[in-house]
Amino acid sequence: MADKPKTPDESFREMVTDWERNFDKFANQFMGTETFTRGMNQVQDTQMVMRKMFQDFMAKQLEGANMPSREDVVNLAETVHGLDRRLARIEDLLAQVLSNATPARDRPGPPRTKKPSTSTGGV
Amino acid sequence: MADFDASIAAQVNKMMERTISRSIKGLDYIRAPAAAVGLTPKNTVIQRGTLRLYHYQPQSPEVYRVLVLLVMATTNKAYIFDLAPGQSLVEFLLKKGFDVFVLDWEAPQLHERNLDLASYTQDFIPSCLRTIARITGEGDASIIGYCMGGVLSAIYAASNPDGPLKNLVCLTTPIDWEGMGLIRTWQDPRYFDVDRLVDSVGIVPADFVIQSFEMQRPAQRVAGQLRIWEQMWNDEFVKSFRAFERWSNETLPLAGEYVRQITKELLWENNLVNGTLVVGGKAAPLSNIRIPVLSIYAEHDHLAPQATVKPLMEKISSTDKKEVMVKGGHVSTIAGPNAVRRMWPVVESWLAERSV
Structure with a gap:
């Protein structure tokens, strides 16, 4: 028996899938070469160097204007973050002490008594 | 012959209808706001820097004793677990009687650039488990980790063999980084200077x-x-596509130290599979894992190919372990029609038996 002819929509979907597969395969062959890797990383390195130069330039300008640099703000944020972390640890310990005083049956929520149904066969 | 003509006419008619529908709905698509995601009711339990812990409201009159913590990959938002009603792993597990928590991530800020593998595996995960035990009064937990979330969970399990973890489910989790394909090629240490990248940016941009x-x-x-x-013309397809598109566009930046450590210790030195990984002063050999483990990988996963996932089963010491391959790719394994049919029931039935 002959196969059912494809609708235009089905043909389009198939064409897109084939194109995607072939393009990716071709591109991956090229992008998997050492030449590509070296070139890509060189471009990235150049971007990083330029970024660093710009950051240093901006830091000097801000220092000249007697204003805090991004680094200064980040250092301040790190200090606050450190305090936040310590506070969280203290809260954690406090909560542990308090929860030890509360029996599990007094906690809200459905009972933790569910059993698996016998039909759960899995794979 | 008459049947053939009728069939052609029906096809032409359908094509015309769809063409008109495309034009009308195409405008809606362009104008529509971002897809609504993560709608299952939840409470935020921890909100600390990049870390978020959510507790979902139970949807079953009784729940399993052992609760479930889903650990998201650090590169993306966890609403992939709760994409839309009917397309939500969280909702599925809640309806099956699990008490569900999700460990999610916000974009790390510059002052969090020093977060490393120890921060994620020796601080964030244990802290979440302690909080969960406090809230529920239940110490035992199962972790379901997705992609890097699975890696972090495996490292946690390996470095805390006496911890409260009862079961571990790793979804598309790369263990042997030698098989990482193009990523490994592009980050060849001869050409890729990870120190320069991290020292320049602090936080690796999204x-x-x-x-x-x-x-x-x-x-x-x-x-x-x-x-x-x-x-x-297909409303369901468009809805699902937009939710996935939003998710992939909301990829997160990464803390620099974390990237540096992953690159050097996992990608270059392959310390996780070699059993030589040390995090926060604790050894994390996979052979330390003795709890039940389920590993699920995708047949067509290009981000965590089979070769990178499969060694987990060989390296752990668990006697109760299972490996399942499902059709699909890295993301369609977790959410979407494939996941609903293939992956979710596997996880549910495996966990149910081990959650009493």
Whole structure:
């Protein structure tokens, strides 16, 4: 028996899938070469160097204007973050002490008594 | 002959209808706001820097004793677990009687640039488990980790063999980084200076992360746009596509130290599979894992290929362990019609038996 002819929509979907597969395969062959890797990383390195130069330039300008640099703000944020972390640890310990005083049956929520149904066969 | 003519006429009619529908709905698609995601009711339990812990409201009159913590990959938002009603792993587990928590991530800020593997595996995960035990009064927990979330969970389990973890489910989790394909090629230590990158930026931008994902499938975005145009008449497809598109566009930046450590210790030195990984002063050999483990990998996963996932089963010491391959790719394994049919029931039935 002959196969059912494809609708235009089905043909389009198939064409897109084939194109995607072939393009990716071709591109991956090229992008998997050492030449590509070296070139890509060189471009990235150049971007990083330029970024660093710009950051240093901006830091000097801000220092000249007697204003805090991004680094200064980040250092301040790190200090606050450190305090936040310590506070969280203290809260954690406090909560542990308090929860030890509360029996599990007094906690809200459905009972933790569910059993698996016998039909759960899995794979 | 008359039947043939009728069939042609019906096809032409359908094509015309879809063409008109595409034009009308195409405008809606362009004008519509971002897809609504993560709608299952939840409470935020921890909100600390990049870390978020959510507790979902139970949807079953009784729940399993052992609760479930889903650990998201650090590169993306956890709403992939709760994409839309009917397309939500969280909702599925809640309805099956699990008490569900999700460990999610916000974009790390510059002052969090020093977060490393120890921060994630020796601080964040244990802290979440302690909080969960406090809230529920139940010490035993199962972890379901997705992709890097699975890696972090495996490292946690390996470095805390006496911890409260009862079961571990690793979804598309790369263990042997030798098989990482193009990522390994592009980050060849002869050409890729990770120290320069991290020291320059502090936080590795999301664009860099997106680029390294998308460059592995360079035609994917264009093909996606062609598919959405063709399926514009199909409301369900469009809804699902937009939710996935939003999710992939919201890729997160990464803490620099974390990237440095992953690159050097996992990608270059392959310490996780070699059993030589040390995090926060604790050894994390996979052979320390003795709890029941389920590993699920995708047949067509280009981000965590089979070769990178499969060694987990060989390296752990668990006697109760199972490996399942499902059809689909890295993301369609977790959410979407494939996941609903293939992956979720596997996880549910495996966990149910081990959660009493």
